[in-house]
Amino acid sequence: MSEIEVRISNQLGDFDLDVAFSVPAQGVTALFGSSGSGKTSVLRAIAGLERPSQGLVRINDEVWQDQRRFLPPHRRALGYVFQEASLFPHLSVRRNLEYGMRRVAEKARLIAFHDVVELLGIAGLLKRETHKLSGGERQRVAIARALLTSPRLMLMDEPLSALDHGAKQLILPYLESLHDELGIPSIYVSHDPNEVARLADRMVLLDQGKVIASGEAANLLTRLDLPLSGYGDASAFLEGTVSSHDNSYHLTWISLQGNRVAVPREDLPVGRHARVQIQARDVSLAIHAHSDTSILNILPARVIDTHDINPTQMLVRLELEDGQTLLSRITRRSAMGMGIHEGMMLYAQVKSVALLA
Amino acid sequence: MDFDWQPVWLTLKLAGTTTVLLLIIGTPIAWWLARTHVWYKQALAAVVALPLVLPPTVLGFYLLIMLAPDGPVGQLTQAMGIGTLPFTFEGLVFASVLYSLPFVVQPLQNAFEALGPRPMEVASTLRASPWDRFITIVIPLARPGFLTAAVLCFAHTIGEFGVVLMIGGNIPGETKVLSVAIYDHVESLEYDQAHLLAAGMLAFSFLVLMTLYLVNGRYTRSHRP
Numbered sequence: 001m002s003e004i005e006v007r008i009s010n011q012l013g014d015f016d017l018d019v020a021f022s023v024p025a026q027g028v029t030a031l032f033g034s035s036g037s038g039k040t041s042v043l044r045a046i047a048g049l050e051r052p053s054q055g056l057v058r059i060n061d062e063v064w065q066d067q068r069r070f071l072p073p074h075r076r077a078l079g080y081v082f083q084e085a086s087l088f089p090h091l092s093v094r095r096n097l098e099y100g101m102r103r104v105a106e107k108a109r110l111i112a113f114h115d116v117v118e119l120l121g122i123a124g125l126l127k128r129e130t131h132k133l134s135g136g137e138r139q140r141v142a143i144a145r146a147l148l149t150s151p152r153l154m155l156m157d158e159p160l161s162a163l164d165h166g167a168k169q170l171i172l173p174y175l176e177s178l179h180d181e182l183g184i185p186s187i188y189v190s191h192d193p194n195e196v197a198r199l200a201d202r203m204v205l206l207d208q209g210k211v212i213a214s215g216e217a218a219n220l221l222t223r224l225d226l227p228l229s230g231y232g233d234a235s236a237f238l239e240g241t242v243s244s245h246d247n248s249y250h251l252t253w254i255s256l257q258g259n260r261v262a263v264p265r266e267d268l269p270v271g272r273h274a275r276v277q278i279q280a281r282d283v284s285l286a287i288h289a290h291s292d293t294s295i296l297n298i299l300p301a302r303v304i305d306t307h308d309i310n311p312t313q314m315l316v317r318l319e320l321e322d323g324q325t326l327l328s329r330i331t332r333r334s335a336m337g338m339g340i341h342e343g344m345m346l347y348a349q350v351k352s353v354a355l356l357a
Numbered sequence: 358m359d360f361d362w363q364p365v366w367l368t369l370k371l372a373g374t375t376t377v378l379l380l381i382i383g384t385p386i387a388w389w390l391a392r393t394h395v396w397y398k399q400a401l402a403a404v405v406a407l408p409l410v411l412p413p414t415v416l417g418f419y420l421l422i423m424l425a426p427d428g429p430v431g432q433l434t435q436a437m438g439i440g441t442l443p444f445t446f447e448g449l450v451f452a453s454v455l456y457s458l459p460f461v462v463q464p465l466q467n468a469f470e471a472l473g474p475r476p477m478e479v480a481s482t483l484r485a486s487p488w489d490r491f492i493t494i495v496i497p498l499a500r501p502g503f504l505t506a507a508v509l510c511f512a513h514t515i516g517e518f519g520v521v522l523m524i525g526g527n528i529p530g531e532t533k534v535l536s537v538a539i540y541d542h543v544e545s546l547e548y549d550q551a552h553l554l555a556a557g558m559l560a561f562s563f564l565v566l567m568t569l570y571l572v573n574g575r576y577t578r579s580h581r582p
Contacts (some may be wrong), residue, residue, distance in 0.1 A: 004481060032380030073481040074481045079482070088476065088494060099480070100482075100484055100485075
């Protein structure tokens with residue numbers, strides 16, 4: 001039963017929380033929704049910081065809450081990262097890191113102090129006072145502090161939301177490596193589709209205290225019936241592997257099972273897993289495969305769905321040969337002129353691809 | 358001139374005992390007031406604050422009646438075999454604890470409220486039990502509050518006069534504290550003795566407050582979140 005099962009219902013004033021989902025106990029699950037959708041409440045209930053009127057929280061074979069029992073937070077093997085780092089101001093960075101670790105029996109410590117410090121790049125900060133750290137450094141210390149309790153589940157409540165864009169970009173690779181190297185399942189609360197696309201394997205989509213969809217992140221992010229793709233900057237996220245480098249034109253080719261796309265040259269080993277982002281506005285459609293175009297990335301695709309986003313433009317959801325989805329934003333006039341309909345085969349011309357990881 | 362040190366020692370003993378007792382009694386009261394949201398919280402807060410506004414003679418008068426041999430507390434203390442409290446050092450401690458209660462509870466309550474729930478929540482997700490959290494997080498973070506409470510309680514007990522006079526009287530070595538001794542000296546026109554004690558009190562009070570402000574100021578500067 002390698003699974004995280006959560007069922008929570010709670011009434012707080014006129015806010016009705018009624019959430020149930022179960023996800024595999026591995027990788028990153030994003031709890032996604034606008035503010036006020038109840039995602040933080042769900043996370044707090046999983047941690048036991050809130051006590052919902054009815055709830056079931058189970059991590060593999062360990063029940064944290066059901067009808068009969070309610071384990072207080074300090075008896076749950078979890079790591080929690082709050083929106084603000086919330087380091088203890090009276091303790092040094094090292095003492096902050098050790099606070100949770102010391103309260104875990106030595107036999108139960110699965111992650112070495114040294115490894116976590118290395119992983120999050122905070123070795124140079126250990127002797128510092130917490131108020132002398134930057135926002136990004138603080139959040140890295142907070143993540144390391146939570147990891148050092150060797151949790152069976154990491155809960156992260158928008159850990160990047162209090163950081164500016166630059167600090168966010170610096171900390172994202174650490175979160176990615178966490179995911180790849182430690183293998184601790186985590187639930188990650190976010191309202192930023194790009195963050196989810198970069199970090200999450202699965203997502204649970206919340207709206208007004210209810211789950212409206214859950215499944216693979218790449219799939220949900222492009223679904224036209226959900227609010228996620230309804231914005232002008234809708235994107236698709238594709239999984240592939242690094243296939244080759246073209247040194248003379250400074251390109252790296254990412255293969256998507258049968259097809260390939262080019263991104264600006266990156267020093268990555270061939271065969272490495274890669275996640276790319278393609279914005280809907282960078283994808284145009286053609287009935288025939290043109291060779292007389294400046295566009296390098298031309299992918300055969302089949303129309304599966306269309307959705308008007310405003311009186312002028314629409315989104316077209318396409319399925320590639322390998323089953324992954326792509327979004328294209330075109331004008332309604334073009335769609336009419338081309339006679340776009342469900343099941344139609346055509347060619348997606350991708351003007352720009354961003355490599356995420 | 359023969360200087361009588363006895364009132365000074367007695368006063369320090371009274372203030373010290375009261376401060377220790379009140380920190381023990383006041384901390385749970387302040388914690389409770391800072392954390393609960395029950396409707397009668399404000400009523401209890403008002404009861405705790407009463408000694409701030411009540412004339413000390415009023416408090417002393419009621420205490421005298423309660424502690425008297427036929428008063429409710431007096432009967433209890435007699436039944437317990439401790440005799441009666443008025444005009445004893447123990448009686449003074451009892452009265453001082455009530456009289457200085459708000460000076461301990463209010464700074465502590467403010468300090469606990471200023472902490473907010475977050476540090477305790479963080480500690481609980483780091484496997485710290487409620488007691489552990491109180492000892493390792495709340496006490497160090499609320500340190501300025503504890504310091505303020507202790508100093509105010511100590512200084513306020515030293516300055517007590519009305520309550521002492523009502524309930525303790527003027528028994529050398531038992532209830533004759535500084536403020537009463539000064540009053541005594543003035544009454545009998547021993548201005549030199551009165552001057553000495555009064556000036557000593559003034560200097561002491563200033564030093565205590567000065568130290569408090571210095572220490573708290575430094576603490577706040579180094580612990581800005």
